[in-house]
Amino acid sequence: MEIKTAFGNGNAVYDDSMKIRTAVFIHEQKIDASIEQDENENRCLYYVGYIENKPVTTARVIATKEGTLVQRVCTLKEYRQQGLSSQIFSAIEKDAKSNKVAQVWLFAQDHAQKFYLENGFKVVGDQVMEAGIAHHKMIKKIK
Template sequence: MEIKQTDQLDTIYQDARTIRHHVFVEEQGIDESDEFDGTDSDAIHFVAYVDGTPVATARTTVTEAGIHIQRVATEKAYRNQGYAKQLLAYLLASPMFQDAPMFYLGAQKTAIGFYQRLGFEQYGEPFTEVGIPHVNMRKVVVKQN
């Protein structure tokens, strides 16, 4: 598996957008205007490729609180093969985020276990976004001395 990243609206971004369209718009029925809300140009996009095929994606934004992970998605034919896990492990270990105090995200309730296995914990109250139940999750970074 190869992972590529971009902060431009280039071909890697277009691959991320295609995955997100398949998963969020077509499969989950999220309105396209909600999924593509005009904030993609503010994010770094990560795409996992298997034999040149884009299979999983995530995006990040840097905030005062830490690194906000969003839009984690895997193409249906490639699920349960560890690609999203490898992509997030890469992201969590990325030198570009070495000074981040934490990583955080809004997880769909069906994905809570996935994120817990990566070391994330729930916090705050559950909420609904685009008609889908979510919970806030975070992974605090412990600095090694």
């Protein structure tokens, strides 16, 4: 899988990320389009994984006081269970480490917690609801 990155919106990587996010969050999970995009769209670094030039998995990150915040992690349905999101996270963690970031954190949908636990994250907060979906804050220290 080839991984491309780009900062902010208004570029091909962002557009490809939005195609994946629309398919997964809006069509599949029925999240309202008005809340799927937010005021941070132009402040994030986008990661998109491509198989044979097709965008299939994505995540975005934003620098915070707590470390690198990972958001909008998703993979097209037909490409799941192939380790693609793990590859995206490896790239994110490599970039975080090279930027001397101490930790990566996120709010994981509860149904995806197992994936994050298997990838070294720990649950650190109480359950919160976002877009009608249960989430937990999770953190991974970067070594």
